Amino acid sequence: MKRYFWLGLLSGLLLTACAASFSDPAPLPTVSPDAHYIFYNGHILTMNTGQQQAQAIAILGQKIEAVGNDSDVLALRRPHSVVVDLQGQTLMPGFVDPHSHIFNDAEQYLDMTVVEAQQVALENGITTIGAMYVTEEFLREMQEINRAGQLQIRTSLYLVITDNCGELQGDWWQEHAPTRAAGELLRVGGVKIFTDGGTCRRPALSYELEPGLGMGDLFFSQQEFDGLVAEAQAAGFQVVTHAIGDRAIEQAQNAIAAALAGQPNTLRHRIDHNSVIRPELLSRYGEIGIVPVIFGPYPLCEPFGPPPPPEYQAWEWPWRALLDANPGLPVAWHGDDPFFGRIRPLDDLYSLVTRNEVDQDGRVCESPAWQKAHAVTVAEALPMMTINAAYALFRDEEVGSLEPGKYADLIVLTGNPMTIEPETIRELNVALTMVGGRVAHCAAEMQTLCASTTALR
Incomplete structure (x- = not known):
């Protein structure tokens, strides 16, 4: 009970460590509808029963363009695309x-x-x-x-x-x-x-x-x-x-x-x-x-x-x-x-x-x-x-799974909770958080990933 x-x-x-010093941010810029990002070479946990796992995901503007294998998603690359190598990390x-x-x-x-x-x-x-x-x-x-x-x-x-x-x-x-x-x-x-x-x-x-x-x-x-x-x-x-x-x-x-x-x-x-x-x-x-x-x-x-x-x-x-x-x-x-x-x-x-x-x-x-x-x-x-x-929350048509047409609200984890031992799940951390195609958080220790996504901030 x-x-x-x-x-x-x-x-x-x-949250002593997190409460140190904050300042309220200025209004955020809008995400360009032409912004294009590809995350590949990862473990994608989609929460979509029709396609539960994938390797790559493409994002156009605020929304998900495609979810699939590396070759199919990388084929969508454009001259201005920001391409991020997940290096085997988990995205969900x-x-x-x-x-x-x-x-x-x-x-x-x-x-x-x-x-x-x-x-x-x-x-x-x-x-x-x-x-x-x-x-x-x-x-x-x-x-x-x-x-x-x-x-x-x-x-x-x-x-x-x-x-x-x-x-x-x-x-x-x-x-x-x-x-x-x-x-x-x-x-x-x-x-x-x-x-x-x-x-x-x-x-x-x-x-x-x-x-x-x-x-x-x-x-x-x-x-x-x-x-x-x-x-x-x-x-x-x-x-x-x-x-x-x-x-x-x-x-x-x-x-x-x-x-x-x-x-x-x-x-x-x-x-x-x-x-x-x-x-x-x-x-x-x-x-x-x-x-x-x-x-x-x-x-x-x-x-x-x-x-x-x-x-x-x-x-x-x-x-x-x-x-x-x-x-x-x-x-x-x-x-x-x-x-x-x-x-x-x-x-x-x-x-x-x-x-x-x-x-x-x-x-x-x-x-x-x-x-x-x-x-x-x-x-x-x-x-x-x-x-x-x-x-x-009546949000399931917008978020909650990674599917084309839904908003790009996603996170990158430092490990895959589906494959590691349950006792080690508590050791996982969030490396990156994205809401509507904009990175809202990128962990300091994930410098390679953060550098790749600088254009998204």
Whole structure:
């Protein structure tokens, strides 16, 4: 379960090396529609089921022109092309984090501006996020950053109907309709509703963690929550539900099912966190068509509370069982940063496949055997962090996989997570991050690669 409380101590621990000195950049120049770049001699992980791996990729302007073998893609070379030899390195879509707080909590928990926090995210390979706690004031702040030309990460804003204590925040969200313009950096993605405790009060469980603790807090009755979801759906909003405990998950499933009334989930209503799932609730996600969005690491280094009783360990963060019960369902990962003390999806990938946790200092905390049983494979985890996460944001037609016509949002890694030992995934780093055909980050130690891509900056 996500035994989840605000971690006020993060500001002193989080990303010390990355927070040294930043200055907000000037507006970025636009990418020329004639700019042409070819990356070849690499391992291309496409996340496209029709062409899962390739050697080379060509980029024209902001979009992908071609993905294929070296000879076919190099044949597209033009007199002005910038050609980059990957020298066997791995290139894949940028990480898509559909549930993040790095922007709205940048100042309070990271001691950074939004633009500074954005650069840390880019350095760690994040190219698209869902900003998951958007007040009316923060909406205006993000709109101003976008107008100033300083936004580089594709950002979907989720407007809060309730705060984290379940208090309704008025009807201001109804004045800001969702947007779906292709390629937009900033959009209103939907709304967020809290069903149970976690950051305020306790998650709603079917059991007591310890005698006297109680079974947690639901913020609404089923009828009240049904009404909130139905109202948002009627206004055309995707609903993201914060649900940690199994009773909260059941309430959210019931409310979405009632709103859909047997129709497809075309608005892609989501349940996020899903930390404690009662076994009979597992298959309901697929039956209803709900998009589940789940954590990477389990809190081992700094536990949020006592462990579950042994008879309930199979309910807690049961990612293996969730995937097995819902074949074909686009299950997505989320980082929920900064609540685990770092902004580093590669550590989350490591945690998904090993169930170990990497703390903010790089220390590895070993998971118990019962949690290791919930592990997924690298081949399952990478789509959760790219194309499935893009689906959760209505961005899957634009990003999340490397296909001709999609935006060139990609990263280069220092190794191939598909072929190395799972224990060494945490040693990987992001060498290069590109968003829409522009390099937003190139690691200092990758001088050869950076020199090749100077023209892209």
